[in-house]
Amino acid sequence: MNASHQKAFSRRKFISVGLFLTFTVLVITAIVIQIFEALENELFIDLFTEVHIFSGLAFMVLSVFHAKMNWQSMRVYVKAKQSVFSREAVCAFLLTVVTILVGVLFIIF
Incomplete structure (x- = not known):
């Protein structure tokens, strides 16, 4: 018999780690957007703006679940x-x- 010792998937840990990671990405992309805006580099501004927007959406969804759980x-x-x-x-x-x-x-x- 093959006994599995894996723990069940923890939604609480998933949401906590997800919030931390998306918050980190939001902070980094906000800083990079400000830097490249001063350098007037449109390609990087557009790229990091899209990453910032979608990270913000993920952060918002995870925040709702976090609030519901707590x-x-x-x-x-x-x-x-x-x-x-x-x-x-x-x-x-x-x-x-x-x-x-x-x-x-x-x-x-």
């Missing part, structure tokens, strides 16, 4: 004991809003 934990993090939002959740929200506003203002001006 919904209970995220609810505990966000809620405080008095059914108001925790300080950490409010700070994270404010950091996100400020980052978006700075980005928008940077593009406008």
Whole structure:
């Protein structure tokens, strides 16, 4: 008899590693796009932009699955004991809003 000692496929590990890898690709391609944009090299800009877009889509899909798998934990993090939002959740929200506003203002001006 041939006994298989392989562990079952872990969706949690798959999603975690996938998020890490796609995030890494997103950061690298964003940096490369900025560099080649300054050098005005259209071929590399187009290539890395496509990789950036599809990596972003993969990151978004994996993020949805990650949120679904960890919904209970995220609810505990966000809620405080008095059914108001925790300080950490409010700070994270404010950091996100400020980052978006700075980005928008940077593009406008």
